Amino acid sequence: AQSVSQHNHHVILSEAASLELGCNYSYGGTVNLFWYVQYPGQHLQLLLKYFSGDPLVKGIKGFEAEFIKSKFSFNLRKPSVQWSDTAEYFCAVNARTGNQFYFGTGTSLTVIP
């Protein structure tokens, strides 16, 4: 079955630590890849997206993600997290054959001051 996996369900980091959240998908064809963030009590916001071109994508708030086609991965990174990065992070994929977004299960990030 087609799926999007986020292996880290809950991550706890201290401020200034580096972050990497994993995202793997199982579609074999062309995909578009996204990371969304949802701060407590707020709506989903687009962090970054990959459609084509440079596999290293830079987003807002210092986040970046790297598309590695051979690994079916699109991991999210940030070199130094802040307390304000505490949120739920969702990876999402839409595939050539699909007409909807497939969300990963989400990763809850807690940053300790």
Next chain:
Amino acid sequence: DTEVTQTPKHLVMGMTNKKSLKCEQHMGHRAMYWYKQKAKKPPELMFVYSYEKLSINESVPSRFSPECPNSSLLNLHLHALQPEDSALYLCASSQGLLRANSGNTIYFGEGSWLTVV
């Protein structure tokens, strides 16, 4: 910029009530969506409208009834809901339908928090 507006932000309704959630976008997007999200879970697709026609219904119970009066508006009519229907209901839109290489991104509204008592 990108803006999907949802009203009301909070709704409490009884199991016998009839209420509606409303969504509006003025980005010229032709695809609109309803998602349901439980706490700390990913959004689950409910309905997709494309050019004001229902394109996808993800086997949603008939107590949820979508309506797309025009290309900017999307409603979700609620009737005889159950307490387990309490959730955040998210509206979203995209310029066109979501296909890889389409370049389309989906934009979400802030959601309507629904509590069924």
